Amino acid sequence: MTPPGTMKAVLLTGHGDLDRLEYREDVPVPQPGSGEVLIRVRASAVNNTDVNTRTGWYSKAVCGDTNAAAREGYDGASDADGAWSGALSFPRIQGADCCGEIVAVGRGVDPARTGQRVLVCPMHRPQSSDDPHALFTFGSERDGAFAQFTTIDAEHAVAVDSALSDIELASFPCAFSTSEGMIQRAGLGAERVLITGASGGVGSAVIQLAKRRGAHVTAVISPSKAGAVGDLGADATLARDDALPVDAFDVVLDLVGGPRWPALLEALSVRGRYVTSGAIAGPIVELDLRTLYLKDQTLIGSTRQDARVFTDLVGYIERGEIRPVVAESYPLSDIRIAQEAFLKKGHIGKISLHVP
Template sequence: MTLPNTMKAMVLTGHGGLDKLEWREDVPVPRPGVGEVLIRVGASALNNTDVNTRTGWYSKAVRGDTNAAGTTGYDGASDADGAWSGALSFPRIQGADCCGKIVAVGEAVDKARIGARVLVRPMHRPAGGDAKALVTFGSERDGGFAQFTTVDSAHALRIDSPLSDVELASFPCAFSTAEGMIQRAELTAERVLITGASGGVGSAAVQLAKRRGAHVTAVTSPGKASALEALGADVVLSRDGALPAEAFDVVLDLVGGPRWPALLDALAVGGRYAASGAIAGPIVELDLRTFYLKDLTLVGSTRQAPEVFTDLVDYIERGEIRPILADTYPLREMRAAQEAFLGKTHMGKIGIEITG
């Protein structure tokens, strides 16, 4: 195909409120570098990290929950550490999720890849980089909130599925985050507690834990209980209710906040706790006696081994997991999509269609 010189994109111009999201129709179409592919984006989706990065919530200056200033940004957020790997370069095209087709390739990439339908691995280490380095699609490099995007060829995985682009775009960030937590916690057919279970990562974790044969207890608001049971949750508890003591082998936590000590109390002796979010607040109180007297293991989960995403693609192609789309917005209506996202009345993901 003949590539245009410019494209439409939603551009983040700095940390702050929704006004920092700027619709543009004159963004230069990127060209793939050595080892890269150019993707015509079919769809993306919203994630907590899109909002958190915009507001600067990752800054150590911020101590509140992720929703408190979701529309306005956080006072005191620092440009020096406002993204999860530190400073962010602006302007930036966000969007950790991406489903699309390869339309051009850079040097050293097989031209046979052109035309392939792909999902982008959202979190990876840079080519030839340190094993601890982290590149997040839509953060450290431009992502899927645009008509075209580039990525290293190795991180554009071919997908063979009857699902639509927007359905497929609901998987990468949320499901790889959940699968990363599950693999880090070495979850098997055990008793697992999942907080924030109605969100994108939480609802993904419910499905992924069930495919391992786990007994799943999901924590959410009462109005979403039946939907989580339909996903496979064995028990649904209210997020405001008490948790049973020493009832779980594993806790997958996306919430944090003031009720965090109860999660450790709910773990059995030798239990494992894994976290990949703190939507209720990042500052928690830890009683070290609970930690060491119960021989607990606490695991942080952000970086992912390459097989996490390849496993996920396999699950999708085999039909073992399904997308959970609450709603879909066109890219130009990103501000409205984020306002809906911040309302937290939905379950699963909000999709973003890329058209034009």
């Protein structure tokens, strides 16, 4: 196909409330540069990182949970560190999840890739940087999939062979790669694992990926969602206010943080591994160092991912080893409504977006 000159897209115009998200129909279609491909986006999804970036929650001036001002934004949040990697340039097209089709290629890319159905790896090292720790997130440091067209380095557009729908495939990239990254960092095997925030996009993904490795999964969720997470493979559930058993888990995969955080280390066994990739209940926690050193525990932060994380994930999809969990879907033009639904936290899995 010959791409049009303009496209429909959602622009994030700055940090703040939902009004910062503007649906436009006159946004120029990007052109693929050297080594890049142009993708016709078919579907995307909503993630915590989209909301956190919009509100400026990543700013160190913010100490509250991710929902405290998720509609209107956070007072005092600084533009200098409002995104997870620092300052962003606006307007920005968000959307870390992308399922689509390659419709054009830049210089140096095999033209035979045109027509491939692809998923975009949402997190990767920028080719232009000499810093081995530099990291770009699709939809944050560069424009993402809340648009009809997007560009990405060809190596990060990974071909996928699956009978799943575009909406279903778009539920995988961000949540499942975050989850797989946590699990690979933990070195999880057939062990006892506790998962917090287990009903969201990442939490529901972690359950499936942990069970794939033979783990015994205990999920912390609201009681009304116990049946659904059991269907995903959880062996046991605990309500959010339940007392956690002491020394009961080899690994804790935590997406919540907040005031109950000390109990997670008490629940972790001697030589247990704790991995975090989120703090929806608040980023500031209290640590008793005696628990950490007397139990020889390991604390691991998980953001950066080895390249194998995403290629492994696509393999799991193609072999049917994991399944999508889509709670609702909305047209891209209803992005504000979709984020409102996301913030109610009544869903299990992902809220997806149809791209026209």
